[in-house]
């Protein structure tokens with residue numbers, strides 16, 4: 001039997017050990033053969049031999065189990081060593097990412113107004129009726145609410161349709177003077193080549209003492225801003241209507257595609273509309289209980305700016321995560 005004890009101790013791997021197990025304990029193994037041989041012995045001898053064999057069986061099995069645990073542990077250590085990954089190594093094919101064109105454009109807009117001392121304010125995407133509409137001079141059931149198709153929740157809550165409610169929140173929480181912009185996501189029930197249910201706007205508001213803020217101030221800063229964004233373009237102001245400003249204007253730049261000659265993008269007009277703005281309506285100041293102040297406000301769509309800057313034809317492509325499109329902005 002000694003040779004089998006030695007064999008178990010000397011087995012160098014689990015596979016070899018298993019071969020030994022079959023040779024010793026298997027149906028046709030060494031132990032089974034010894035028990036068969038026992039048949040020819042006398043009864044007294046049988047008892048002796050059986051006791052001896054059973055002792056060996058138990059001890060051999062214990063030795064076997066102990067050796068197996070040792071070998072398994074060693075093999076696991078080997079495997080872990082071989083399969084370990086050095087996470088500090090540089091990958092050979094790393095790719096650098098890039099800012100999404102919408103975020104890049106937003107950053108540039110924010111950068112301009114920061115340089116002009118406008119603070120960045122944020123509001124809430126889930127807004128209430130007061131901030132999104134009423135305080136902005138859009139009373140309940142007023143037809144002007146039709147200008148924006150709204151996602152409503154219960155209890156007069158909604159997804160903000162524009163960043164203008166941040167004007168209201170800011171004025172409710174602080175005293176004039178105010179110089180702020182509010183960049184952020186807005187939501188409308190719309191989906192076609194020029195509309196997506198979520199897009200981004202930047203709102204601007206400047207408030208100071210009565211008589212201190214004029215349309216000329218507004219005109220100056222927006223012209224300067226648009227030249228910063230688009231380079232040497234013509235800028236024109238067109239009378240328009242917004243409930244929260246009076247007077248109101250829409251701002252056009254000369255078409256960046258045809259330089260004002262007239263093309264498909266500008267519908268042969270030579271102009272592209274890029275902004276809404278105006279002098280803050282007294283009803284808005286009344287809603288936030290501001291007295292003896294004057295101010296201007298403006299709002300713009302960031303995706304529209306990004307599309308004009310990068311000459312992107314379909315607004316929806318900005319939200320599809322198409323790597324081929326995004327790679328061009330690296």
Ligand code: DAH
Nearest residue numbers: 162245276277278297298299
């Ligand atoms: N809130 C307007 C919109 O979503 C944009 C806008 C226009 C904001 C004129 C203004 C403004 O502050 O004065 O269409």
